[in-house]
Amino acid sequence: MKVGKQTYLLDNKVYIQSAYSLAGPYESKGNFRDYFDCVMEDDEWKCKSHEMAEIEMQRFVIGECLSRVNVSPLDCGAIMGGDLINQIVPTSFSARDFHTPFMGLYNACATFGEALSIASTLVNGDFDKIVCCTSSHYATAERQYRYPLELGTQPTPESQWTVTGSGAVLLSKKAGEYPLVKGYTIGRVLDFGLTDPNNMGGAMAPAAANTIITHFKDTGRSPDYYDLIITGDLGRFGRETLHYLCKKEGYELNNLNDCGSMMYCDKQKAGQGGSGAGCCSLVFASYLYKKLVDKSLKKILFVPTGAMLSKDSALQGESIPGIAHAVIIEREDFY
Amino acid sequence: MEDKQYMEYVHANAQKSNHLVTLVWAFIVGGIICCIGQGFGDLFKFALPNWEKSKIAALVSMTMIFLGSFLTGIGVYDKLGAKAGGGSIVPITGFANSVVSPAMEFNKEGIVLGMMAKMFVVAGPIIVAGTVSSVASGIIYYIVGLFQ
Numbered sequence: 001m002k003v004g005k006q007t008y009l010l011d012n013k014v015y016i017q018s019a020y021s022l023a024g025p026y027e028s029k030g031n032f033r034d035y036f037d038c039v040m041e042d043d044e045w046k047c048k049s050h051e052m053a054e055i056e057m058q059r060f061v062i063g064e065c066l067s068r069v070n071v072s073p074l075d076c077g078a079i080m081g082g083d084l085i086n087q088i089v090p091t092s093f094s095a096r097d098f099h100t101p102f103m104g105l106y107n108a109c110a111t112f113g114e115a116l117s118i119a120s121t122l123v124n125g126d127f128d129k130i131v132c133c134t135s136s137h138y139a140t141a142e143r144q145y146r147y148p149l150e151l152g153t154q155p156t157p158e159s160q161w162t163v164t165g166s167g168a169v170l171l172s173k174k175a176g177e178y179p180l181v182k183g184y185t186i187g188r189v190l191d192f193g194l195t196d197p198n199n200m201g202g203a204m205a206p207a208a209a210n211t212i213i214t215h216f217k218d219t220g221r222s223p224d225y226y227d228l229i230i231t232g233d234l235g236r237f238g239r240e241t242l243h244y245l246c247k248k249e250g251y252e253l254n255n256l257n258d259c260g261s262m263m264y265c266d267k268q269k270a271g272q273g274g275s276g277a278g279c280c281s282l283v284f285a286s287y288l289y290k291k292l293v294d295k296s297l298k299k300i301l302f303v304p305t306g307a308m309l310s311k312d313s314a315l316q317g318e319s320i321p322g323i324a325h326a327v328i329i330e331r332e333d334f335y
Numbered sequence: 336m337e338d339k340q341y342m343e344y345v346h347a348n349a350q351k352s353n354h355l356v357t358l359v360w361a362f363i364v365g366g367i368i369c370c371i372g373q374g375f376g377d378l379f380k381f382a383l384p385n386w387e388k389s390k391i392a393a394l395v396s397m398t399m400i401f402l403g404s405f406l407t408g409i410g411v412y413d414k415l416g417a418k419a420g421g422g423s424i425v426p427i428t429g430f431a432n433s434v435v436s437p438a439m440e441f442n443k444e445g446i447v448l449g450m451m452a453k454m455f456v457v458a459g460p461i462i463v464a465g466t467v468s469s470v471a472s473g474i475i476y477y478i479v480g481l482f483q
Binding site for chain 2: 048049143147148149150151152153154155156157158192193194199202206237240241244272
């Protein structure tokens with residue numbers, strides 16, 4: 001059901017039946033260390049290259065997410081997901097090991113929000129089960145967007161640390177004690193002209209603010225309706241900027257947090273925090289899902305954010321557009 | 336909010352580098368690297384008293400390039416660079432690092448099209464600028480020589 005300009009509330013119940021998270025070695029020392037289902041002991045994970053490790057990560061996470069609830073990949077209507085690497089190789093290559101239809105998506109670091117939105121609509125319709133999975137890897141992203149790993153460069157204080165990790169969720173019609181996807185607000189691509197590829201939080205904050213404000217206008221809800229409004233990978237500066245932008249429009253977000261800025265502890269010195277397509281899916285499949293299951297969180301607005309840049313677009317002097325999708329996730333017994 | 340207003344907000348509020356700390360680190364680490372080079376120079380002069388000065392200088396460069404490459408290979412130089420910034424980029428060890436690190440990174444795509452093709456992605460501009468400026472200074476030197 002369409003509400004307002006960009007918001008859709010689902011008529012049928014779409015359950016998040018299962019979730020599985022896999023974190024890299026650096027992430028496993030961060031703030032969420034007690035919440036991950038599995039931890040990689042090293043970056044290459046016994047693979048020949050970091051790219052192959054990322055393929056293996058997604059394959060593993062999807063497999064474990066399904067086997068946890070005894071669902072065969074053949075029972076799923078589709079696998080849906082994406083990552084940051086050119087031609088979304090890790091996601092599409094991981095899907096070749098399952099005999100399941102596949103849909104590859106790309107919305108930079110907001111891919112998980114896009115996947116949840118599309119998959120929940122399909123499960124709301126004729127699909128029975130869909131797996132959503134995104135991943136990112138520090139080494140593969142670093143090579144594609146920045147410099148070789150061993151090059152002695154100095155990170156700027158605004159920069160973020162690409163999360164090594166992957167998270168998968170299974171959306172299903174099967175009723176049970178699971179959290180539900182209740183709807184979503186699809187975001188617009190917004191560009192405020194920032195050109196510094198190191199300051200992605202600043203580039204994404206206006207898109208996140210736009211999506212969140214549109215969501216409140218469309219639904220008529222106030223920020224207090226949610227226990228937690230959690231963005232994807234804005235970082236500390238991006239989170240503050242988002243808070244400031246929303247306050248200017250008259251929305252005080254007291255329950256705002258950000259997956260990226262929560263990811264690492266202060267002594268890890270990861271700049272503004274974590275980023276990457278795997279950042280929000282990892283946090284969602286570990287910390288948020290567990291909190292939703294044990295009912296310490298009942299209503300959340302999950303807002304993955306993405307900065308749509310490539311190395312070439314930045315070199316050609318293009319500014320960095322941002323995007324954000326807001327997904328409403330609630331506990332059923334509360335509704 | 337207008338684009339321009341937002342840009343101003345970001346420029347005013349984004350975290351900036353602490354120049355004093357980074358400059359001091361660059362000075363200390365860069366200085367130490369140069370002192371090590373000088374130390375090798377003195378050592379070689381002492382060990383090989385019959386060698387010309389230019390040969391000793393070449394030997395020092397080779398030693399420092401080896402050290403930079405070796406530290407890159409064992410994964411130390413990037414950690415040094417994260418702290419020292421320009422201090423570890425400017426000396427010749429930094430140049431070695433900028434050649435060895437892509438060679439290591441792209442080795443997975445094969446020897447010819449991976450390692451050999453991509454070895455100079457970082458150092459390439461330095462080589463081009465160095466070659467062009469040496470040609471330009473040679474021409475100036477030649478022209479100035481004509482009037483003497």
